[in-house]
Amino acid sequence: MPSLSIPQYDLVYNAFSFSFATMFAAFIFFVLVRTQLAPQYRGAMIMSALVVAVAGYHYFRIFESWSAAFTLSGGRYIASGKPFNDAYRYIDWLLTVPLLVTELIYVINPRNRGRLAFTLATAAALMVILGYPGEIATDNGTRALWGFLSTIPFVYIVYTLFTGLGEAMKEQTPHGRVLIRNTRLLLLATWGFYPIVYLLPILGVSGAAAVVAVQVGYCIADVAAKAGYGLMIYAIANEKSKAAGWKYDSSIKTAAGIID
Numbered sequence: 001m002p003s004l005s006i007p008q009y010d011l012v013y014n015a016f017s018f019s020f021a022t023m024f025a026a027f028i029f030f031v032l033v034r035t036q037l038a039p040q041y042r043g044a045m046i047m048s049a050l051v052v053a054v055a056g057y058h059y060f061r062i063f064e065s066w067s068a069a070f071t072l073s074g075g076r077y078i079a080s081g082k083p084f085n086d087a088y089r090y091i092d093w094l095l096t097v098p099l100l101v102t103e104l105i106y107v108i109n110p111r112n113r114g115r116l117a118f119t120l121a122t123a124a125a126l127m128v129i130l131g132y133p134g135e136i137a138t139d140n141g142t143r144a145l146w147g148f149l150s151t152i153p154f155v156y157i158v159y160t161l162f163t164g165l166g167e168a169m170k171e172q173t174p175h176g177r178v179l180i181r182n183t184r185l186l187l188l189a190t191w192g193f194y195p196i197v198y199l200l201p202i203l204g205v206s207g208a209a210a211v212v213a214v215q216v217g218y219c220i221a222d223v224a225a226k227a228g229y230g231l232m233i234y235a236i237a238n239e240k241s242k243a244a245g246w247k248y249d250s251s252i253k254t255a256a257g258i259i260d
């Protein structure tokens, strides 16, 4: 670990703190709003809640590991000797990335989804597993090789979501179609960020600035790809619940009627 200036250390520290708070708040939101949706769309909301719960826990651990990895000495943060544990991220991805692809399939077609969700979730897990040996490798050749292998399932997932879901989109309401299209774009923009960060050491980026950029960058991507994406899933589920004739308002009126 290179030594960091106080603002550099604090920026990462605050980014972890912000990410933890966002995941925690998103968890409460997804749990509370699921009952506003038609029953067939609640599964997708539960998956969103699980994703941010798992990520929130890992952010808490990453945050602790970051604090322990540095000590303040002479106005700079220097390595304490305890390693910063980056493996938490890969364990987190292994659990959350398959859930993220599954929740999209579930919200688009809750009745007929089994095979596609399973294939995409398997590809997502494979992508993370193949990336890990490269992430911890010290030489760029090994990093490039595993990175390449990991990119194969990555391309498969992105290709399938863009072609396969294009078909499914034809059956949606016009507003639903816009929401699904935006969700796919959010997915592409955020997921595309991870392999770029992975490439930085191969491109020769290193030192304190690289450590700060990688950690803050992953925080932004994670908040958008997990909490922001979950909000989009909620918007789609809400739109489709309405299109299916589900009225949440009527249940409120009924409750008020009982009080009357």
Ligand SMILES: *C/C=C(C)/C=C/C=C(C)/C=C/C1=C(C)CCCC1(C)C
Residues within 6 Å of the ligand: 093, 096, 097, 100, 127, 128, 131, 132, 146, 147, 148, 150, 151, 154, 191, 192, 194, 195, 198, 222, 225, 226
């Ligand atoms: C919430 C976490 C998410 C959405 C993580 C996504 C991670 C990826 C899309 C990672 C992809 C990678 C490659 C395509 C090649 C290099 C290795 C990875 C694992 C960084």
